[in-house]
Amino acid sequence: xxxxxxxxxxxxxxxxxxxxxxxxxxxxxxxxxxxxxxxxxxxxxxxxxxxxxxxxxxxxxxxxxxxxxxxxxxxxxxxxxxxxxxxxxxxxxxxxxxxxxxxxxxxxxxxxxxxxxxxxxxxxxxxxxxxxxxxxxxxxxxxxxxxxxxxxxxxxxxxxxxxxxxxxxxxxxxxxxxxxxxxxxxxxxxxxxxxxxxxxxxxxxxxxxxxxxxxxxxxxxxxxxxxxxxxxxxxxxxxxxxxxxxxxxxxxxxxxxxxxxxxxxxxxxxxxxxxxxxxxxxxxxxxxxxxxxxxxxxxxxxxxxxxxxxxxxxxxxxxxxxxxxxxxxxxxxxxxxxxxxxxxxxxxxxxxxxxxxxxxxxxxxxxxxxxxxxxxxxxxxxxxxxxxxxxxxxxxxxxxxxxxxxxxxxxxxxxxxxxxxxxxxxxxxxxxxxxxxxxxxx
Amino acid sequence: xxxxxxxxxxxxxxxxxxxxxxxxxxxxxxxxxxxxxxxxxxxxxxxxxxxxxxxxxxxxxxxxxxxxxxxxxxxxxx
Numbered sequence: 006x007x008x009x010x011x012x013x014x015x016x017x018x019x020x021x022x023x024x025x026x027x028x029x030x031x032x033x034x035x036x037x038x039x040x041x042x043x044x045x046x047x048x049x050x051x052x053x054x055x056x057x058x059x060x061x062x063x064x065x066x067x068x069x070x071x072x073x074x075x076x077x078x079x080x081x082x083x084x085x086x087x088x089x090x091x092x093x094x095x096x097x098x099x100x101x102x103x104x105x106x107x108x109x110x111x112x113x114x115x116x117x118x119x120x121x122x123x124x125x126x127x128x129x130x131x132x133x134x135x136x137x138x139x140x141x142x143x144x145x146x147x148x149x150x151x152x153x154x155x156x157x158x159x160x161x162x163x164x165x166x167x168x169x170x171x172x173x174x175x176x177x178x179x180x181x182x183x184x185x186x187x188x189x190x191x192x193x194x195x196x197x198x199x200x201x202x203x204x205x206x207x208x209x210x211x212x213x214x215x216x217x218x219x220x221x222x223x224x225x226x227x228x229x230x231x232x233x234x235x236x237x238x239x240x241x242x243x244x245x246x247x248x249x250x251x252x253x254x255x256x257x258x259x260x261x262x263x264x265x266x267x268x269x270x271x272x273x274x275x276x277x278x279x280x281x282x283x284x285x286x287x288x289x290x291x292x293x294x295x296x297x298x299x300x301x302x303x304x305x306x307x308x309x310x311x312x313x314x315x316x317x318x319x320x321x322x323x324x325x326x327x328x329x330x331x332x333x334x335x336x337x338x339x340x341x342x343x344x345x346x347x348x349x350x351x352x353x354x355x356x357x358x359x360x361x362x363x364x365x366x367x368x369x370x371x372x373x374x375x376x377x378x379x380x381x382x383x384x385x386x387x388x389x390x391x392x393x394x395x396x397x398x399x400x401x402x403x404x405x406x407x408x409x410x411x412x413x414x415x416x417x418x419x420x421x422x423x424x425x426x427x428x429x430x431x432x433x434x435x436x437x438x439x440x441x442x443x444x445x446x447x
Numbered sequence: 448x449x450x451x452x453x454x455x456x457x458x459x460x461x462x463x464x465x466x467x468x469x470x471x472x473x474x475x476x477x478x479x480x481x482x483x484x485x486x487x488x489x490x491x492x493x494x495x496x497x498x499x500x501x502x503x504x505x506x507x508x509x510x511x512x513x514x515x516x517x518x519x520x521x522x523x524x525x
Contacts, residue, residue, distance in 0.1 A: 137454035140498055148504065148521040157502060166495070169502045171517055191505060195512045270495060274457075274488050277464050281484045284467040288474045 013090070020088035023095060027086040032097065033105055034058075036078045047074060051082065051097070059096035060084070066100040071219050072113035079106035103179075103214070110210045114217050117244055121219070126226045127247045133231040135251050135263065136199045138270075141168040142263055143198030143230065145188040148173040152204050152235075152256045159260035164267045170198055176205040181215035186224040193229050200263055201228060203245060204235040204256040216243035225249055235259030400433035407431075410438070419444055451487075453494045460487040 010018070034051035041047055045064035050057050060082065062070070074080070082099035089096065104113040121127065142160065146152050148171060160167050172188035175181045185203065192198050203225065205216060215221060216236045225232045225248040234249035235256040246252040253259035347353070392398065400406070407416045410427040422428065426441045451459075463484040467477055503514040504521060 136452070137457070138494065143505075148517070161500065166498045166500050168498050168500070169517075170505050170514065171503065171521075172505045173521070188505075191507060191512065195505060267495060271492065274460075274491055277460055278485065278488050280464050281467055281481050284464075285477055285481050288472075288477050292474050 012093075016088065016090045016093060020090065023086050023088055029083060029085050031081050031083055032058075033079070033081045036074055036080060037076050039074060039076050049074070049076075051080075059094065060099055061096060062099045062102070069100070070102045072102075072104055072109075072116050074102065075112070078104065078109045078112065080109060081105050105211070107210055110214065110217075114210075114244070117217065117219055117222075118247065121222055121244065121248070126222060131226070133250045135231050135233065138164075138265060139167070139199035139263060141170055141197045141199055143170050143172060143192040143201040144204065145172045145174055145185060145192070145201060146204040146256070147176045150206065152206050155257045156202065156204060156260045159257055160264050163261065164264040166267070167264055168197075170195075176215060177208070177212055178215075182218040182220050185215060185218075185221050189224045189228050189232070198230055201230050201232045202235055202253075202256070202259045202263060203232055203249065204259060205237070206256070207237040207241075210241075213237060213241065213243055216245040218244070221245055222248045233259045233263060397433065400431065403433070405430050405432050405436075419446065451490065453491055456487045456490050456494070460484055460491065463487070 032051065034053050034057075037050045037052055037057075039047065039049040045067075047062045047067060049060050051060045052058070062074075062082075080102045082097065083101035084097040084099040087096055087098045088094070104110045125131070144153065144156055146156075153171065157169065160169060170192070172192055174184040174188045176185070189201060189203070192201055203216075205213070213236060216234070222244045225234070225245055231250040232248075233251045233253055234243065234245040235253040235258065236243050236245055237255070242252075251262065253262050408414060408429045408431075409416050409422055410429055413429070414421075416422055416428065422441050422444070424441045424443060427438060428441060429438050430436050463480050466472060467480055467484075472480060502517040504517050506513045506515060
């Protein structure tokens, strides 16, 4: 008998068969015919050169995909197979996607870079300083290969006594990002490392994908210990380079940046010490010179005292002479004065005056006598003259003098009297009074 | 030993030398600076050589972390 199945039965068998034989798998292809209906799910066709398959990513899963899906983009999808009974169609339901191929990777890289930049993860303000002389260097890299060897060689050459702590990780493939994230976290928790080098050799954009992974970027950003990224061969920048506190173009360069050359430091220290010694020596020398100079000047007071002593001697000699001279001169002055005083003495004066007085007296007496003699002689001659001129002698010759009374006025003119006037007449011997009787004109 | 970081000590030392060379210090100050400078210099030198070279691998254990020496074998393993 032929077994007859209903469509539903058939479909269910197919569904069971397909879905159970394809559990979760990764598939690679190119996106085409991408649609985003209102539901928020994304529908597209994943294809390669020969085949194509329907694909859907439900909205919740989209959140974990950190780049925008576009037509023509090559991706790998983590998916499972699904048979949709109502339509009899099969499709894949993806819940994770990674960019594949240069174009997609480049696009995803740019998108992530822009987003993190926006968020401030590359902000220089967040960059931590790299210690000058780390005690312990944490190295997150693959334990095998040229990278770790270069780092060990260079650090050893530059600074023999540095401690290196390797946190081994895979640096390629899907597992790499979580391992790197964990290694950075471990070193932070462990706490001994002063700086972390995150290193990988160069490679294609796909090889470097873990260093362009957002989780790795956030782990670097979150690290309390400064992180130096050292990925690739100089030309390519990774997201890790942008987030890191310092970017080294190569792992070797990172090793050089992170440890100083011991010899140079020692030389620098020696140079600094030498310079300090030179300074001190110079200061001491000039201090010594200055002291010597001052000591020289300190002797001066002694010389000054000697000079002063000589000067004093000299001065006191001349002082004595001066005093003696002064005394002598004063003595002679005194003597002169005494003589002078003696001259001025009242006794002397008195005697002198007396002498003068006596002389004067003699002179006066003599003069008086002479004057007296003269006067006597003159009197005698005057007397003689007088004798001859006396009216009395005229009267003797018969003249008389008439005076009108009572005035006694001598009458020389007859007009001076009138008859009846009383007159007195003087004669040479005596006189008489008469009365005018008549006037006779002269 | 004082907990001065190497680069701090070195920066201080350089500042001291700069000051001394500027000639602004008295002899007394210079001698004091010199003493401090020598101390810093010795400190730096000591810091440089106090660690010995070790290359170790960080291991996670149930209790926390452990380290073991890094060997040639690690390099050849992939």
